[in-house]
Amino acid sequence: xxxxxxxxxxxxxxxxxxxxxxxxxxxxxxxxxxxxxxxxxxxxxxxxxxxxxxxxxxxxxxxxxxxxxxxxxxxxxxxxxxxxxxxxxxxxxxxxxxxxxxxxxxxxxxxxxxxxxxxxxxxxxxxxxxxxx
Amino acid sequence: xxxxxxxxxxxxxxxxxxxxxxxxxxxxxxxxxxxxxxxxxxxxxxxxxxxxxxxxxxxxxxxxxxxxxxxxxxxxxxxxxxxxxxxxxxxxxxxxxxxxxxxxxxxxxxxxxxxxxxxxxxxxxxxxxxxxx
Numbered sequence: 219x220x221x222x223x224x225x226x227x228x229x230x231x232x233x234x235x236x237x238x239x240x241x242x243x244x245x246x247x248x249x250x251x252x253x254x255x256x257x258x259x260x261x262x263x264x265x266x267x268x269x270x271x272x273x274x275x276x277x278x279x280x281x282x283x284x285x286x287x288x289x290x291x292x293x294x295x296x297x298x299x300x301x302x303x304x305x306x307x308x309x310x311x312x313x314x315x316x317x318x319x320x321x322x323x324x325x326x327x328x329x330x331x332x333x334x335x336x337x338x339x340x341x342x343x344x345x346x347x348x349x350x351x
Numbered sequence: 352x353x354x355x356x357x358x359x360x361x362x363x364x365x366x367x368x369x370x371x372x373x374x375x376x377x378x379x380x381x382x383x384x385x386x387x388x389x390x391x392x393x394x395x396x397x398x399x400x401x402x403x404x405x406x407x408x409x410x411x412x413x414x415x416x417x418x419x420x421x422x423x424x425x426x427x428x429x430x431x432x433x434x435x436x437x438x439x440x441x442x443x444x445x446x447x448x449x450x451x452x453x454x455x456x457x458x459x460x461x462x463x464x465x466x467x468x469x470x471x472x473x474x475x476x477x478x479x480x481x482x483x484x
Contacts, residue, residue, distance in 0.1 A: 221436070221437050221452060221455055222384045222450065222452045223437065223449075223451050223452045223455045223457070224436070224437075224450050225434065225441040225447055225448070225449050226447065226448040226449075226450075227444075227447050228445070228448065229448050231446070233448055240359040241382070245484075248397070254449045256424075256426075257424045257448060257450050258424070262452065263450065263452075264454060265421075265422040266422050266424060266450075267400065267401070267474055268401045268424070268428070268472060268474075270424045270448070270472065275363075284376075288398075289396075289399050289438060291389075291390045291391070291400040291401070291403045291472075293389075293403070293426075293470060295428075295446060300390075301358065303354070303356040303357070304354050304356065308420040310358060311360075312361070312368075313356055313361035313364070313402070313428065314357040314359065314360050314361050315358070315366055315389045315390060316356075316357070316358050316359075317355065317356055317357050317359075317362065317386075317390050317396065317399075317447035318356050319354060319355045319356045319395065319398060320398045322354055322356040322414060324356070335393070337426060339401060339403065339472055340426075341373055341400055341401075
């Protein structure tokens with residue numbers, strides 16, 4: 219079998235061969251968020267027990283306020299914004315790292331002039347988010 | 352119990368409260384590499400089944416040429432360099448994403464004037480690397 223190791227080159231926050239997708243397919247409150255799944259769901263990537271995604275929130279946009287039992291490991295790559303963790307708002311900027319623990323409600327907002335882009339790593343097998351309305 | 356969710360702020364590629372460590376404790380060929388473990392091994396982080404580390408290789412430095420059964424998901428954050436994947440050398444630059452599949456020998460080299468810094472996510476429970484000499 220061919221070795222599935224590879225380099226996905228990045229240019230302007232788009233990765234080679236990676237599809238730009240909507241943030242969510244189901245109905246949920248959010249605004250101007252896109253998703254790219256970099257690693258963990260493609261062919262030859264079955265050995266990965268975690269999925270590396272890149273989300274981008276346009277200025278003024280926000281992700282769904284939600285919670286779930288799986289944790290998130292997040293690294294900001296571009297822009298500035300805010301993350302809600304429970305009742306607390308924290309400012310975030312490039313390379314800040316965010317831990318969202320199981321059951322903590324959370325939401326990302328792009329508060330600057332540039333899009334807020336961040337990596338978010340999750341378990342491959344995980345529970346579905348519960349939307350908070 | 353207090354919610355362990357948190358933001359680790361980054362400044363100049365150092366994360367708040369994260370220790371700068373040697374790349375490896377055991378004897379192995381490498382040069383000018385440091386490690387910061389951002390998430391996955393600290394108190395309150397037991398829910399994470401994967402560990403997010405940041406490695407930095409100074410100009411002219413390199414990581415150990417090695418292989419192991421666990422895969423790597425890598426994202427370059429700064430600098431330019433080369434990654435060896437099996438017999439192939441690939442140039443890498445910021446935000447390029449590298450998949451190192453199980454059993455592929457690999458090595459990172461900083462070939463530019465700036466340090467090569469990259470995130471590397473691995474399973475929390477994993478086999479030990481096998482050094483290739």
